[in-house]
Amino acid sequence: MYSRKRVGVITGTEMTRVALSKQLEETIGDIVQVDSYALDEWTGGLITADVLIVSSEVLVEEPGFKVVSRDVPIIVAKRIINYNFIDRLLSIPEGTDVLLVNDVKSTVYESISSLEKLGVDHLNYIPHLPGETPIRPVTIAITPGEIAYVPEWVERVIDIGPRLLDLSTILEALRFFELDHEVSLSEKYMKKIIQLSRELIKTNQETLLLNTHLKKVIDGVHDGILAINAQGVITAFNENLESILSISRETAIGRKIDDIISDTNLLYFIINGDIEDNMLVSTTHYEVVVNRFKIITDHSIVCTFKDTKKTIEIEKKLKQKMVSQGYVAKYKLNDIIGESTKIQEAKQIANKLAKTNLTVLIEGESGTGKELFASAIHSLSERRVGPYLAVNFSALPEDLVEAELFGYEEGSFTGAKKGGKVGLFEQANGGTIFLDEIGDISPKIQARLLRVLQEKEIMRIGGNKIIPIDVRIIAATNCNFVEMIHNGKFRVDLYHRLKALYLRLPPLRERLEDLPYLIRHFMIMNGKEHIYIEDEVLLQLQSYSWNGNIRELKNTIDYMLTVCDGTKIRLTDVPNHHFFEVDIVAPVQDSQREYGQTKQEKLKEILLDWDTNGERTEYLFLLNEIYELNQQKELVGRKKLSQLAEAHLNYSLTEQQIRYRLQYLEELGFISKRKGRAGTKITPEGRELLILDGEWT
């Protein structure tokens, strides 16, 4: 019976064993039996091979190796680089420094020489032994299967796998059995080479396709694109650059950059700028901004050429689009009028807030300018070129809020528009969204908003895609948040997220010194700066509490400008109390209210008015107390009335508030105030009102 000869192969590591035994099986496995052993896995025993190949000389000295029978001939293998992985090395640019890492000095040098002999000689190999530090920094390491020895600071490791047996070693083994003529190794190698060539052709075709695709991509870019390699040779030159520089791509590609670019300043900038930078280049033919950056890994340089005229046009169009959609901030910090310390402080804070990207909560009474400040913060911020969207929650019906803010996918609910809808958050991407009257949002929207703030992403209604967004949120409220949180109406976590930064706007009554500036501003806005205002008017306006703040003042100015005679605003042009916001104490000229009503009708109208505004109890209480005090011949003092209010009204009125209310009752003719002992007295009209109140409730 024909018994097959046995070729044993001993390696240091299991990985090398697998690679070498596979190689032997593929080449001579059909005529000999191949047995393989790795010393690091081998538990000992006698090897019964007819010839033994050891993968490396150093193994002969290994203690485990002693167990091999003395009679067996031993061949120390000659090894070559694994050609299956050569393509990984061929793709590294010429002249690149690479570390060659192996376990011992001899194998390091062997690997380098083997690579060079194979023709992989375009790299600058730096021998590296375990524990050594190279003289200069190297980012790529090549190792034949010895990854463990690669220093950890290396950025890219190319493992070309364990080295294979040289053809001569395999033939030497066969020669022992005189089998060397029985196998045509060259045929098998040829086969392998054809297979490799095939793979190379395939890769080549893929590369060609990718190149064509990339060419289309860079030609599709609106800017000019230029790339040069480490040697200054042009490697990319797109269509747009052809028209900017009036040079064809065919002329440029493959040529040195200094043969193509004649403008010495530009050339210097392209070659020598070390950091990412840009430069304006202007000639009779073009004006471009050139931006350059270096690709560190292969020392190439990429430049983009942006046509400034086109860029300005695009920005103009974008701006026009944003304006037409109302997505621009209308106000700047200078549009905020006021010289008072309070408003100046608020402006200074706003200026600082604009420098950050954090969420801002603006608190202030209605009409104090919250939207104005939000708009100014956006205009001052780095996001100013992005959109600015203002959403007023009190103006949006509850069931629309969610769809408006987050958008929806087609068919997500009955009535959903075809094609879905892009929400305001998505539309505000890159900019700022102003959420006005944030205290009015439902718990459901509060939860969704919290997610936006935490995750910086949204999901449309009915959608399943997470959409990342980059939007700065500025929220505003005139609510008392502490009370709302206390009553469970507002989430405390959302409140804290919103209040990353905070701005409180003072009510107008706390900065009455700004009144003249604001009045002047609104008159200019109306084109009526020539109209003169009587001093009494200003004094009168300064006595109001302006619950509707600047908005109310603006309306008042608009009204007075409309009713005045065109040259001067007099006391008679000041609107009556019906004009003002709830709780305001405003003077009323009797003459403006008469309009032929009977006295009774007039009084009933006042009572109705007070009812609507929730003021009836308060004013009638005051009138009643004045009447009682008059009856008892007691002096009517503001302090006293304040104490009585505290005791009977369930809430307190400050002396200042009493003063405003008495002033109002006097304007209406229900009380008269005299200096000295005469003091404050109820008038017959005031009495009449009290009686009417008793009869007509």
Ligand SMILES: Nc1ncnc2c1ncn2[C@@H]1O[C@H](COP(=O)(O)OP(=O)(O)OP(=O)(O)O)[C@@H](O)[C@H]1O
């Ligand atoms: N300091 C100011 N200078 C000039 N105009 C101002 C100033 N503050 C407010 N205004 C004007 O007053 C009006 C109301 O301002 P804005 O809408 O910003 O107030 P708001 O606090 O957001 O009110 P609300 O809480 O009711 O939404 C606007 O017409 C605004 O232009």
